[in-house]
Amino acid sequence: MSTNRQQQARVLRTFRKVHRWTGAALFILFFLISISGLLLGWKKNSGGYILADTEKGSSTDLSKWVSFDSLETQAVFYLHQEVDSTLSGEIDRFDVRPDKGTVKIRFKDHYWGVQLDGATGKLLTVERRRSDFIESLHDGSVIDNLEIIPGGYFKLFYTSLTGLALLTFTVTGFWLWYGPKRMRRLNH
Known part of the structure; x- marks a missing residue:
């Protein structure tokens, strides 16, 4: 060879x-x-099991929508009323869908969210945000979210x-x- x-x-x-x-x-x-x-x-x-379908609100005219602080108050109220009153109401993000008349609100410390009518603040749906959990498994941020290793270094x-x-x-x-x-x- x-x-x-x-x-x-x-x-x-x-x-x-x-x-x-x-x-x-x-x-x-x-x-x-x-x-x-x-x-x-x-x-x-x-x-709708992994990612809840986006519901339709009553108006796509943003000038008729309620303020974000009102939406925040309503979101926390519905979270505590519909899911668990001991869950943190700290909001991670507002996902505004003007074309649907909807605001999806995601909470920071758990995988629950609500969809509200942007014009009235009324509850459209409560959602278990399974896709957020799956995404955090996918990118490793699930460990960072537990704060086992500080600073986001695990991800x-x-x-x-x-x-x-x-x-x-x-x-x-x-x-x-x-x-x-x-x-x-x-x-x-």
Whole structure:
């Protein structure tokens, strides 16, 4: 066997080992990412289970809408009345849908939200924000949300690790496919 062929075979064996050990070590993370990614891809087609359908309000004319502080008061009231009076009423964001006459309000410390009519402040729906939970699993922020590691560093570590692992799989997987073809072509 020529030295060149031996080197190529050694490189292939190394790539195979890296590919196998990386896959084995990160199996659970890749499993979570793939399942959560599939669910996120299907969220708008889940019949309202993963992501609640956006309801229609009574007016799309923004000049007829109530103020944001009134919407905030109404959102917290409905959260406490319809779900649990002990839940935090701290709001994470307002998702304004002028074309639907609706405001979706997401709370900061849990996965509940409400949809209100922008013109009246009346409750349109209470939603369990499953898609937000799935997204936080997908990007690793679920750990940051628990504040186990302060500063949001877990998500940075998690996305860096999984991104670099995916890059490693791409390179080693390509070489495991292409390397033997190249060796056969060079030997003929």
